[in-house]
Amino acid sequence: MRQLKKRIVKDFFFSLIIIVMAFSACIPLFLILGFIIKNGASSINLDFFIHLPKPVGEQGGGILNAIIGTFIITGIAFLLATPLSILAGIYLSENRKNAFSEILRTSVDILSSIPSIVIGIIAYLWIVKPMKTFSALSGGIALAIIMLPVVIKSTEETFAIIPYGLKEASFALGVPYYRTILKVILPAGLSGVITGTLIAISRIAGETAPLLFTAFGNPFMNLNLTKPMNTIPLVVFNYTTSPYEQWHKIAWAAALVLLIIVLTLNIFSRIISKKWKVKF
Amino acid sequence: MESQILKIENFSAGFGKCLVLKNIDFSVEQNRITAIMGPSGCGKTTLIRCINRMHEFSPGAVFSGKILLHDEDIYSINPIIVRRKIGMVFQRPNPFPTMSIYENVISGFILNGIKLKKGERDHIVVNSLQKAGLWEEVKDNLHRRGTFLSGGQQQRLCIARALAMNPDILLLDEPTSSLDPKSTLLIEQLMEELKQSITILIVTHNIAQAARISDYVAFLYLGELMEFGLSKEVFTAPKNKKTEEYLTGKFG
Amino acid sequence: MENNKHRICHINPDWKQFSRVKRLFKISDIMPDFFFKKVVFLSGLAVLLLVISILVSLVIDSMPSIKAFGFRFFTVRIWDPVFEEYGALPFITGTIITSFLALLISVPFSLAVSIYLGGDFIREKSFFAGFLKNSVDLLSGIPSVVYGFFGLFLVVPVIRYLQTKFGIAPYGVGIFTASVILSIMIIPFSASLGREIIQMVPAEIKEAGYSLGSTRFEVIRYIVLPYCRSGIIAGILLALGRAIGETMAVTMVIGNSNLMPSNIFAPGNTMASVIANEFTEAVSHLHLSSLVEIGVVLFMVTTIISVTGKIIIKRFTVHT
Numbered sequence: 116m117r118q119l120k121k122r123i124v125k126d127f128f129f130s131l132i133i134i135v136m137a138f139s140a141c142i143p144l145f146l147i148l149g150f151i152i153k154n155g156a157s158s159i160n161l162d163f164f165i166h167l168p169k170p171v172g173e174q175g176g177g178i179l180n181a182i183i184g185t186f187i188i189t190g191i192a193f194l195l196a197t198p199l200s201i202l203a204g205i206y207l208s209e210n211r212k213n214a215f216s217e218i219l220r221t222s223v224d225i226l227s228s229i230p231s232i233v234i235g236i237i238a239y240l241w242i243v244k245p246m247k248t249f250s251a252l253s254g255g256i257a258l259a260i261i262m263l264p265v266v267i268k269s270t271e272e273t274f275a276i277i278p279y280g281l282k283e284a285s286f287a288l289g290v291p292y293y294r295t296i297l298k299v300i301l302p303a304g305l306s307g308v309i310t311g312t313l314i315a316i317s318r319i320a321g322e323t324a325p326l327l328f329t330a331f332g333n334p335f336m337n338l339n340l341t342k343p344m345n346t347i348p349l350v351v352f353n354y355t356t357s358p359y360e361q362w363h364k365i366a367w368a369a370a371l372v373l374l375i376i377v378l379t380l381n382i383f384s385r386i387i388s389k390k391w392k393v394k395f
Numbered sequence: 396m397e398s399q400i401l402k403i404e405n406f407s408a409g410f411g412k413c414l415v416l417k418n419i420d421f422s423v424e425q426n427r428i429t430a431i432m433g434p435s436g437c438g439k440t441t442l443i444r445c446i447n448r449m450h451e452f453s454p455g456a457v458f459s460g461k462i463l464l465h466d467e468d469i470y471s472i473n474p475i476i477v478r479r480k481i482g483m484v485f486q487r488p489n490p491f492p493t494m495s496i497y498e499n500v501i502s503g504f505i506l507n508g509i510k511l512k513k514g515e516r517d518h519i520v521v522n523s524l525q526k527a528g529l530w531e532e533v534k535d536n537l538h539r540r541g542t543f544l545s546g547g548q549q550q551r552l553c554i555a556r557a558l559a560m561n562p563d564i565l566l567l568d569e570p571t572s573s574l575d576p577k578s579t580l581l582i583e584q585l586m587e588e589l590k591q592s593i594t595i596l597i598v599t600h601n602i603a604q605a606a607r608i609s610d611y612v613a614f615l616y617l618g619e620l621m622e623f624g625l626s627k628e629v630f631t632a633p634k635n636k637k638t639e640e641y642l643t644g645k646f647g
Numbered sequence: 648m649e650n651n652k653h654r655i656c657h658i659n660p661d662w663k664q665f666s667r668v669k670r671l672f673k674i675s676d677i678m679p680d681f682f683f684k685k686v687v688f689l690s691g692l693a694v695l696l697l698v699i700s701i702l703v704s705l706v707i708d709s710m711p712s713i714k715a716f717g718f719r720f721f722t723v724r725i726w727d728p729v730f731e732e733y734g735a736l737p738f739i740t741g742t743i744i745t746s747f748l749a750l751l752i753s754v755p756f757s758l759a760v761s762i763y764l765g766g767d768f769i770r771e772k773s774f775f776a777g778f779l780k781n782s783v784d785l786l787s788g789i790p791s792v793v794y795g796f797f798g799l800f801l802v803v804p805v806i807r808y809l810q811t812k813f814g815i816a817p818y819g820v821g822i823f824t825a826s827v828i829l830s831i832m833i834i835p836f837s838a839s840l841g842r843e844i845i846q847m848v849p850a851e852i853k854e855a856g857y858s859l860g861s862t863r864f865e866v867i868r869y870i871v872l873p874y875c876r877s878g879i880i881a882g883i884l885l886a887l888g889r890a891i892g893e894t895m896a897v898t899m900v901i902g903n904s905n906l907m908p909s910n911i912f913a914p915g916n917t918m919a920s921v922i923a924n925e926f927t928e929a930v931s932h933l934h935l936s937s938l939v940e941i942g943v944v945l946f947m948v949t950t951i952i953s954v955t956g957k958i959i960i961k962r963f964t965v966h967t
Contacts, residue, residue, distance in 0.1 A: 126862035133768065136759035140838065141782035143831045147789060147797045202690035209687070219691045221954065222698040228953035229701070230892025232919050233942045236926070237701050240708055240939070260701075263694060280489035284553070286449060288503040288560060289479035293683030298506050302493040321790025324894035324919070328926045348792045348895075355796050356899060363800075370796050374789065381788040393492045394542045 148374070155371025158364040168334050168350075171359050178369055180336040181345040184251065185376075187338070188330055188346055189320050191255025196262040197312060203263075204270025204308075205296060211275075227264035234260050235325035243329060251337070251344035254330030258319040265318065269311025273304040306391035310384045317380035321373060323348035347373045400425040400594050401446070401564060406460035408438075408445050410453060414618060415441050418460070421613055421623040423564070428586060428595045430609035430626070432602060434641065437615040439598040443566045446596065447481040448474040464563070479503070482557030483566040487573050488549035490541035490556070497537040499552055500524060503560040519559050526592075527555035528585050547578025551585065558593075565589070567597040571604070583608050602642060606630050614638045702946065709940035711933055720940060726905040726921075728929070733937040735944070737907045741915040744822055745897065746890035748911065749829035754883060757834045761841030761879070765871070767853070767863055780842075787835035795899030798828040803900060815912050820902040822915045828896045833886040840885060844878030844963065845871060878963040884956035888949045894919040918945050 162177050169176030203219070210216040238257035243249055277300055285295040301308075323346075326332075331343040332353055347369050354366035401423040408416040415438040423429050431439045444450040446462060448469065462469050469477045490499050500520045504511055511519070520537070524530040529551045533544070541552055550570055557565055567586075571579040586595055586608055599605050605612055606626065613623045614635070622635040633639045712720065716733060723734020760783060763769065769776045799820075806827075807819030848871050856866040872879070902914020903924050916924070918941045929935040 122862050122865070126864040129864040129867075130768070133759045133763050136756050137763035137779060140756040140760050140834050141779060141786070144782050144786045144789075146801065147793065150797060150801055151793070199690050199693060202687050203694045206687045206691035215691070219695050222695050224954060224957055225950050226694070226698050226701075228888055228892075228949045230894065230919055230945050230949055232892070232894040232922050233705070233946050234701075236922065236939055236942045237704060239926070240704055260697070263697075267694065278489070280485055280487055281491065283449065283452075283485060284489040284491065284556075285502075285506055286452065287447060287478055287483035287485075288506060288556070289475045289477075290503070290506040291475055292680045294506055294508065294679075296683070299491060299493075303491075305493075317788060321792065323790070323792040324923055327923055331927070348790060351792045351796055352895065352899070355799055366796065370793050374793055377788060377790055378785060381785065394540075 151367065151371050151374055155367040158368040159371060163365075163368055167336055168365070171361060174361075176365065178345075178347065178350050178365065178372075180333065181347045181350045181369065182372070184330070184333070184337070184344040185320060185346040185348075187340070188251055188254045188258060188326070188344060189316060191252065191340070192258035192262050192319055193312070193316060195256065195259035196315070197266060200263050200266035201270050201308060204267045205274065205300075207267065207271040208274035209296075223264045223267050226260070227268070230324075231257075231261055231322055232324040232327075235327060235329055238325060238329045246341065248341065249329060249331035249343040250341045251330050252340045254326045254344065254346070255340075257325035257329050258322060261322060261325065262315040262319050265315035266308070266311050269314070270304070270308050273307025273311070274300060277303050303393050306387055306393065309391075310388040313380050313384035313387065317377045317384065320380065321348055321377045323352050327352075347376070398425050399423065400465065401596075402461075402463040402466070403442075403446075404461040404463065406442075406445070406458070406462060408441055408450060408456070408458035411455040411457070416445070417618045419615075419620050421620060423594060423596060424611060425594050426590055426592070427610040428590050428597060428608055429611040429613065430605040431596065431598045431613045431615060432600065432605045432641075433615035433621075435600060438618045439600075439615055440568055442615070443483070443568055443596060443598050446564075447478050447483050447566055449478075449483065479507075479560055480562055481564045481566060482560055482562035484550070484553050484557055484568065484570050486569045488546055488553050490544075490549050490552050492540065492542045494541060495538045496533050496541050496544070496552060499541040500555050500559050502556055523555040523559040526558050526589065527551045528581065528588075529555055545578070547574050547581060550574060550578065550582060554582075554585065558589075562593070564594045564596060567595065569598055569600065572600070579604075614641065616641070705939060705943045705946060709936055709943050712936035712940040715933060716937075720937070724907045728925075728931070728934050731931060731933050733933070735918065735937075735941055737905060738916050738918045738921045738941065739944075741822060741901070741908060742891055742917040742919070744908065744911060744915075745825045745829055745901070745917055746887055748823070748826035749833060749890045750883060750887055752826065752830035753834045753837065753886065756830075757836075757838035757841060757882075757886070758879070760834070760838040761845050761882075762867060762871075764838075764842040765845030765848075767867060767871075780839075783835045783838050786831070787839075791832070791893060791895040792899075794828055794832055795896035798824060798896060798900040802827055810912065818902060818912065818914055820900050820914055821912050822901060822908055823911045825897045825901040825915075825917070826911075828900055829890050829893055832893060832896060833889050836889055837879075837882040837886040840882035840960070841875075841879050844875045844882065844960075847878075847964070848874050875963075877959050881956040881959035881963065884952050884959070888953040888956065891917075891952070892919060892945060892949045894923050898923045 162175055164177055164182065165179055166175065166177030167180055168178060207216055207220060234257050237260070238253045242253035242256055281299055281303060282295055285299045326346060326349055330346060330349065332349040333343040333345045337344050350369040351366050351373060354362040354369065399422040403419050403421055406416065406419045407414055419442065431442060433439050441450060445458060450456050450458065451474070464480065491502055494502060497520055498505060500523050501511070501516055521530065524533065529548060532548060541549065544552060571582055574582070583604065586597070589595060597609070609626045611624065612626045612629050614621045614629070616637050622629055622633060622638045629638065630642065633642060712733065720733065720735055721739065722736060724736040725732050725734050726737060760779065764776055764780060802824055803819040806824050807817045810817040810819070852870060852874070853866055856870045897917050898920040901916060901920055903916055903920065904914040905916055905921070908915035922938050922941055925934070926938055929938055
C-alpha cells in the first residue's frame with residue numbers, strides 16, 4: 116500500500132512539473148510582446164511612418180525609408196525565389212525516388228540549414244564585391260536564397276499528399292502532363308504553397324544578419340536598387356546598439372512595427388492553411 | 396450486323412520483366428456492355444488501363460501487340476487523343492476538388508484549353524448530367540464543390556465528366572466497389588441506358604454484377620484470357636473449366 | 648515472348664522516345680510537355696548548382712586564410728587584425744559554450760512542452776493545448792533582432808543586477824546572457840518536433856502499460872520516452888544547429904570581445920557574431936578571408952548536425 120501511495124505521489128509531482136514547465140515556456144513570448152507593445156506604442160505616431168530619420172539631437176523623425184526598403188527588398192526576394200522554388204518543389208514531388216531527386220532533396224536540406232549570416236557572406240562575394248557597392252539588390256538576393264528551401268519544402272509536401280487519383284482523372288480526360296500539373300495539381304495545392312510562401316516571407320522580413328553587409332542600411336530615402344537601402348530590422352539593430360537615448364525610442368517603435376508585420380503574416384498564413392484547405 | 400469498335404490482338408503487357416497480361420485476343424462490340432471479370436491480380440485493371448493508354452504512367456510499363464480502335468492502332472495515335480476518345484471512370488470517385496459541379500462536368504474542355512461559348516457549355520453540362528442521371532439531384536447546386544456530394548453522386552459526376560467529352564468508349568474500373576448497394580444499383584441502371592449511345596467496358600470482381608449488366612463477358616485468370624463470349628452462354632454453360640470453378644465459387 | 652519485343656514507355660519523354668514520337672505525331676502536341684518537364688528539371692538543377700556554388704565560392708574565398716594559417720587557425724587563441732594574426736579558437740569556444748548552455752537550459756522546457764502536448768495529458772483540440780502550441784509557434788516567428796533587442800533592454804539589466812548581488816563583474820552582456828536568449832529562441836524547434844515524435848507512439852503500447860496498472864509517469868518514463876529517444880535526440884540536434892548559426896540576438900548581447908572567455912559570464916564572441924561584427928570593417932584581404940573561413944566552418948558544422956538530425960528522424964518515421 117505504501118508503495119502504491121508513493122507511486123501516485125510521484126505521478127502527481129511529475130504532472131505538476133510538466134505542466135508548470137510547459138507553460139513557463141511561453142512566458143518569454145508574453146514578456147516580449149508586453150514589453151515591446153508597452154514601450155513601443157508610446158513612441159509610435161503618424162510622423163513615425165511618414166518621416167525620414169533625423170540626425171542625433173533633433174526630436175522626432177521616422178522610419179519611412181526603412182518601411183519602404185523592407186517592402187522592396189522582401190519583394191525582390193519573393194519575385195526571385197517563388198517561381199524557382201515552386202518548380203523545384205514540383206520536380207521533387209513528381210520524382211519521388213530517382214537518384215537526382217534524392218540528391219536535390221538533401222541539398223535543399225543543406226540549404227535550409229546554412230546560417231543566414233553565411234548567406235550574407237555569399238551575397239557579398241557574388242554581388243557586392245563585383246559591383247563594388249552595397250545594394251538593395253544584393254540584400255534581396257540573399258533573402259531569396261534563404262526563402263528557397265522553405266517554399267520548396269512546403270510545395271513538395273503539399274503536392275505529395277494530393278491523391279494520385281486526381282492526376283489520373285485528368286490524364287484520362289486526355290489532358291497533357293503540363294496542363295495537369297498547372298491546372299489540376301497546382302490549384303489543389305495552392306493553399307499549401309501560399310502558406311509556405313507567407314511563412315517564408317514572414318521569416319525573411321525579419322532577417323537582419325544577411326543584410327548587414329549587403330543592403331547595409333541607409334539613413335536616407337533610396338529607391339535605387341543598386342544603392343544601399345534601409346530595412347526595419349536594420350533600424351532596430353543599428354538604433355538599439357547606438358548609445359543615444361533618442362534613437363533607442365525609435366528602436367522601440369521599429370521593433371513594434373516589425374513584430375506586428377511578422378506576426379500578422381505568420382497568423383495570416385495559419386488562417387489561410389485552415390480556411391482554404393482543399394477537401395479531397 | 397454488329398460492328399466491332401475495339402479489337403485487342405495478341406496483346407501482352409506488364410511491369411519490367413513481370414508480365415501481367417499474356418496474349419489477350421478479343422473484340423468489343425459497339426453499343427454493348429462488355430464485362431471483364433476475374434480474381435484480383437488477374438490483370439483486369441491493367442488491361443483497361445492499356446486501352447486508354449494509362450498503363451504507361453506506371454514505372455517500367457511494357458507492352459506488345461495491338462489494340463485497334465476503329466481499326467487504327469491506338470499506340471500509333473497521340474495518347475492525348477486516345478484518351479479523349481476513350482473515357483475512363485476509376486474505382487474511387489475522383490472529382491476535382493477545386494472545381495464546382497458545373498466546372499467538373501466540362502473539366503475536360505477547361506483543362507484541355509478548349510474554348511466553348513456559354514450556350515455550348517450549359518448545353519453540355521445539362522446533357523451530360525442528364526445522361527449520368529444526376530441532373531435532378533444537383534440542378535440547384537451546380538456551383539457548389541463536387542466534393543460535397545455523396546460517394547455515389549460523385550461517381551456519377553465522374554461518369555458525366557467522361558461523357559461530356561463525347562467518347563466512343565467508356566471504361567469503368569470497378570466503379571461501384573467503393574459504393575453502397577443503392578448507389579451501385581443506380582449506376583447499373585445508368586449503364587443500361589447509356590449503352591444506347593456508347594460502348595461500355597467494365598471491370599468487376601463481382602460475378603453477380605457482371606451477370607446482371609453485361610452483354611459480353613471476358614474472364615481473365617493469371618493474365619490469360621480463359622473465356623470470352625456472350626454473357627448468356629458463359630454464365631449458363633462455361634466452356635472453360637477454370638471459368639466454371641470461378642463462377643461456382645471454387646476460388647477467387 | 649521475348650522481352651525486347653516490348654515497346655518500353657517511360658512517363659518522362661526522353662530524347663529517344665521523343666524522336667520516336669516525333670515521327671508519328673504532330674510535334675505541337677508533344678512539345679509543351681517536353682519543355683515543361685525540362686523547365687521543372689532545370690529548376691531543380693539550378694537549386695542544386697546554387698548549393699554547390701555556395702560551398703565552392705566560400706572555400707575559394709577562404710583560401711588565403713587556409714594557406715596562411717592552416718590548422719593553426721583552429722588552435723590559436725589570438726585574433727588580431729592589426730598584426731594580421733588570426734586564430735578562431737575564442738569564437739569556436741564561444742559558439743560551443745553558448746549553444747550547449749542554451750541546449751542545457753532549453754531542453755527541460757521543450758521536453759515538457761512535447762510531453763504535455765504529446766497526447767497523454769490533454770486532448771489535442773482543447774483550449775490549453777491550442778494556446779500552448781500557438782504560443783510556442785509564435786515564439787519561433789519572432790525575428791532574431793527582436794530577441795536581441797529584448798535581451799539588451801530586459802535580460803541584460805536583470806543579469807547585471809544578479810551579477811552585482813553575487814559579486815561577479817557586472818557586465819550584463821556576455822556568454823551567459825547570450826545562452827539565455829538562445830535557449831528561448833530554440834525551444835520552439837525541439838518542442839514542435841518532439842511533440843510530433845511523441846504523438847507517433849502507437850496507442851496500443853501505451854495502453855498495454857496502463858492496463859498493467861502503471862501510472863502516467865511510469866508510462867511516459869518507461870514506455871514513451873525510450874520509444875522516442877532517437878527522435879527526441881534528432882530534435883535536440885536540429886535545435887543545436889539553429890543555436891550555432893544564430894547571429895543577431897547573440898551579437899547584440901554577447902559583448903563582442905575577441906579574447907578567450909575566462910568564464911561563462913565574461914563577454915565573448917561566437918563564430919556567427921564575429922562575422923556580423925567585423926565583416927564590413929575588414930579592410931585587409933586576409934582579415935576578410937579569415938572571416939569567410941569561419942563561415943565555411945559554420946556551414947560545415949550546421950550542415951553535418953542538421954543532416955544527421957534529419958536522417959535520424961527519417962529512420963524513426965520509417966521505423967514507426
